[in-house]
Amino acid sequence: MTDLPIVGFVGLSAALLAVGLFGILTRRNFILLLIAIEIAMNAAILNFVYFAAYAGGTPGLTGQSIAVVLVGFGATEVAVGLAIVLALNRLKGTINVARATELKL
Amino acid sequence: MDLTSFAGPFLPEIVLLAGVLLVYLLDVLKLRSNELVGSIAVAATGFALLFVVADLGFTPFALLRTLPASSVDPTFSGGYPLYAFTSLGLVFQAIFLLATCLVSLASLSRPREERGAPIFYGLLLLATLGMLLVAVAADLIFLLLAIEVTSLATYLLVGYTRRDSRSLEAAMKMYIIGALSTTLSFFGASLLYGAYGTTNLYAIRAIGILNTGAGAGSYPVLVLLGYGFLIVGLAFKATLVPFHAWAVDVYDGAPTDVTAFLAGGSKKMGLFAFFLVLLAPILFVRTVASGSPFTTTQVALGPVLQITLAVLAVLTMTVGNVLALLQKEMKRMLAYSSISQAGYMLIGITVGTAPALAGATLQIFAHVFMKGGAFLLVAGVSAWGIGPLIDDWKGLGTRRPLAGVAFALMLLSMAGVPLTVGFVSKFVLFSAAVQAQGYFVWLAIAGLLNSALSVFYYARVLRVMFFEQAAPNPLPAGTVVGGSEPPILPAGGFGYGRAAAIGLVVIVIVAVGVYPQMVLGAVQSAAQHFVNFGA
Amino acid sequence: MIYEEIAFVLLALVAIATGVLALLVRELVHTILWVAVFFVDLAALYFLLDAPFLGVLQLGVYAGAVTVLLLFGIMVTRKRIFSQEARIGIGAIPFGLAVVTFIFVVAAIGEFPQSSTTIYTYDPTALSQNLFNVNGPWLLLLGLIMLVAVGGAIYLVREGRE
Numbered sequence: 143m144t145d146l147p148i149v150g151f152v153g154l155s156a157a158l159l160a161v162g163l164f165g166i167l168t169r170r171n172f173i174l175l176l177i178a179i180e181i182a183m184n185a186a187i188l189n190f191v192y193f194a195a196y197a198g199g200t201p202g203l204t205g206q207s208i209a210v211v212l213v214g215f216g217a218t219e220v221a222v223g224l225a226i227v228l229a230l231n232r233l234k235g236t237i238n239v240a241r242a243t244e245l246k247l
Numbered sequence: 248m249d250l251t252s253f254a255g256p257f258l259p260e261i262v263l264l265a266g267v268l269l270v271y272l273l274d275v276l277k278l279r280s281n282e283l284v285g286s287i288a289v290a291a292t293g294f295a296l297l298f299v300v301a302d303l304g305f306t307p308f309a310l311l312r313t314l315p316a317s318s319v320d321p322t323f324s325g326g327y328p329l330y331a332f333t334s335l336g337l338v339f340q341a342i343f344l345l346a347t348c349l350v351s352l353a354s355l356s357r358p359r360e361e362r363g364a365p366i367f368y369g370l371l372l373l374a375t376l377g378m379l380l381v382a383v384a385a386d387l388i389f390l391l392l393a394i395e396v397t398s399l400a401t402y403l404l405v406g407y408t409r410r411d412s413r414s415l416e417a418a419m420k421m422y423i424i425g426a427l428s429t430t431l432s433f434f435g436a437s438l439l440y441g442a443y444g445t446t447n448l449y450a451i452r453a454i455g456i457l458n459t460g461a462g463a464g465s466y467p468v469l470v471l472l473g474y475g476f477l478i479v480g481l482a483f484k485a486t487l488v489p490f491h492a493w494a495v496d497v498y499d500g501a502p503t504d505v506t507a508f509l510a511g512g513s514k515k516m517g518l519f520a521f522f523l524v525l526l527a528p529i530l531f532v533r534t535v536a537s538g539s540p541f542t543t544t545q546v547a548l549g550p551v552l553q554i555t556l557a558v559l560a561v562l563t564m565t566v567g568n569v570l571a572l573l574q575k576e577m578k579r580m581l582a583y584s585s586i587s588q589a590g591y592m593l594i595g596i597t598v599g600t601a602p603a604l605a606g607a608t609l610q611i612f613a614h615v616f617m618k619g620g621a622f623l624l625v626a627g628v629s630a631w632g633i634g635p636l637i638d639d640w641k642g643l644g645t646r647r648p649l650a651g652v653a654f655a656l657m658l659l660s661m662a663g664v665p666l667t668v669g670f671v672s673k674f675v676l677f678s679a680a681v682q683a684q685g686y687f688v689w690l691a692i693a694g695l696l697n698s699a700l701s702v703f704y705y706a707r708v709l710r711v712m713f714f715e716q717a718a719p720n721p722l723p724a725g726t727v728v729g730g731s732e733p734p735i736l737p738a739g740g741f742g743y744g745r746a747a748a749i750g751l752v753v754i755v756i757v758a759v760g761v762y763p764q765m766v767l768g769a770v771q772s773a774a775q776h777f778v779n780f781g782a
Numbered sequence: 783m784i785y786e787e788i789a790f791v792l793l794a795l796v797a798i799a800t801g802v803l804a805l806l807v808r809e810l811v812h813t814i815l816w817v818a819v820f821f822v823d824l825a826a827l828y829f830l831l832d833a834p835f836l837g838v839l840q841l842g843v844y845a846g847a848v849t850v851l852l853l854f855g856i857m858v859t860r861k862r863i864f865s866q867e868a869r870i871g872i873g874a875i876p877f878g879l880a881v882v883t884f885i886f887v888v889a890a891i892g893e894f895p896q897s898s899t900t901i902y903t904y905d906p907t908a909l910s911q912n913l914f915n916v917n918g919p920w921l922l923l924l925g926l927i928m929l930v931a932v933g934g935a936i937y938l939v940r941e942g943r944e
Contacts, residue, residue, distance in 0.1 A: 149894050152891050156884050156886075156888050161798065161802055164877060167880070168877075171810070172423075182434070187437075191833055191836055193437065195833065199902075206836060207913040207917045207920065208920070210836065211388070211921065214843065217847055217848050219429070224935075228855070228938070229939055230412070232939075271933060329917065329919045363937065373930050388920060395927055399930045399934070403937075472889075
């Protein structure tokens with residue numbers, strides 16, 4: 143039997159979300175933005191996994207299923223982002239990069 | 248899972264998917280003519296629309312009905328399914344399909360030689376497919392994944408010209424903001440899962456209302472945080488202030504036909520997601536008012552969310568309208584006006600009664616035609632050499648009276664002038680807010696004041712179009728003026744398809760405005776069912 | 783068990799540290815290194831939580847595929863678009879926002895039992911039953927998302943021979 147404190151997991155996923163959010167808000171490099179988004183996404187997946195581990199029964203299985211689906215979704219999201227940035231990269235000679243990355247939130 | 252029983256209710260979705268596969272097949276076979284591929288898209292959305300209208304119980308189409316009446320607004324016995332057909336969901340499916348139908352009809356008029364027609368229509372149909380699935384979602388994860396189908400498709404749609412840096416930059420912005428909002432939504436969903444042990448919206452609603460099991464009572468902070476993250480995530484999708492800044496740049500940078508789809512289609516999906524997600528906590532409040540036993544923590548949840556939403560609604564309306572007043576470019580003005588309209592729709596969700604929901608639904612229905620039509624018309628007139636500035640529209644009313652009158656009608660409807668659909672929807676919405684009493688009356692007043700404010704910028708466009716002289720030296724037809732960047736956007740073109748789409752918009756604006764009973768009854772009963780559904 | 787708690791604390795610290803380092807290091811290739819460690823670290827956490835299926839999936843998809851995708855993206859775009867922008871800078875407002883988010887989520891901590899509790903383990907057979915039968919529509923939706931991504935992404939990046 144494994145004993146673990148759920149409190150620690152809540153703190154960990156909160157910290158990871160904060161790291162990801164901080165990255166999304168401060169980084170201007172598209173690849174770093176993708177990484178920041180994935181870190182935050184992993185915080186959400188971690189949430190599902192540990193809530194599942196403490197839930198038990200069908201709810202627990204559901205949580206793990208959600209985590210499986212989200213792992214697949216995260217990879218797809220990265221692929222689409224890279225496609226957009228590669229297409230933009232090909233136009234590099236003609237575009238104003240500073241404007242492309244100047245995000246107003 | 249029995250395949251036939253699974254496929255029957257999802258016939259509209261299957262028709263769209265078949266359309267997508269056919270379009271991609273034609274791409275492989277190098278049959279990329281815009282008319283051919285576009286007519287497949289129009290046909291697919293048209294058929295899907297027929298099936299949805301039949302499912303809604305429209306008697307002349309009874310033969311086409313594939314969804315038995317008993318499975319619409321079902322009562323749940325023994326477990327909650329991942330998807331459920333509500334009559335409000337079906338109404339929204341019809342609205343989404345109408346939006347796509349208009350956009351693909353208008354896009355038929357784009358130049359023949361334009362490449363990438365298959366991918367444009369394919370992504371358009373896939374985005375619509377995602378929206379249809381959002382409308383039947385009964386589960387938070389199902390809902391968010393369906394939203395993602397549409398979101399990913401719209402990022403790619405915005406950038407599909409791929410030779411135009413403006414649209415690719417817009418796609419990149421939209422991608423980053425969209426991915427951020429998705430992540431926040433999933434994080435919120437995970438917190439709700441932790442608190443309730445389920446992600447099913449109706450199960451959450453039942454836990455909240457019946458107060459059984461380990462529900463919100465045990466984890467009030469977690470639930471509040473979960474809903475908070477969900478609200479922020481969905482607010483990005485529905486372009487609510489202060490999460491709106493990306494929308495204007497994206498609407499401006501995207502090809503205008505795609506902008507029409509974003510404003511008329513995918514944004515409405517975000518608002519319907521609000522309906523689904525937030526109705527449970529807001530219903531808490533109403534059940535409490537009628538005297539059900541609740542723990543104090545549960546009762547505290549609903550009003551907090553309600554006040555948050557009310558503040559968001561007022562902010563969205565006001566900021567959108569004020570910024571729209573200051574714009575010099577037509578597309579940006581329409582984009583800000585579109586943001587402010589989202590504020591009106593949010594009033595309906597905040598109030599949360601059946602008439603208010605009906606009002607919000609009508610407002611969304613009206614907005615699809617008004618704003619979608621307006622963007623389609625803006626895309627069309629660029630083929631006549633009319634630039635992006637509002638001042639470039641000088642004298643359009645006299646030079647092109649038909650287009651001028653159509654655009655004037657759309658603007659009047661947005662402003663809420665009587666005998667247009669915009670008036671009907673605002674009337675239903677605001678009167679429902681007044682009926683609900685309390686501080687909702689102030690919401691209605693804020694809405695009315697904002698409508699009055701919006702008249703200024705609509706009237707300015709009307710004045711420019713009808714009472715000012717045309718510019719002395721209009722650009723030759725066929726050139727497109729695209730801001731500071733070199734113009735690569737394909738010219739809109741004003742052929743039969745676009746004319747038909749705009750004609751349809753005008754007919755609906757006037758017909759529903761004069762005879763609102765056409766849609767009012769169906770929407771009101773659907774909203775009533777939705778509020779009582781599953782509880 | 784005390785050993786598992788120590789292991790958790792170590793893994794959690796590594797996760798946070800690698801996440802921060804990935805976003806702050808100057809050289810983009812080092813970023814990928816830290817991200818890979820981050821993903822592997824999370825996989826280890828899933829193994830600790832007795833979710834081996836997810837652990838393996840995390841290793842294969844995130845630590846494997848996504849890391850390579852990101853590396854590929856850096857190799858293609860490096861020195862052309864973004865290289866001059868990889869500099870360190872911490873804005874006060876974003877930092878504050880991140881801290882506020884952290885505090886908000888941590889506020890929920892008081893609602894949970896503070897001591898260690900036993901975690902449940904799940905049979906992979908039961909998990910796949912749940913994933914493919916009861917929650918099959920999620921996988922269908924994931925398939926649709928991938929259909930969108932494949933069609934659109936290929937179109938965007940393929941060289942136009944027009």
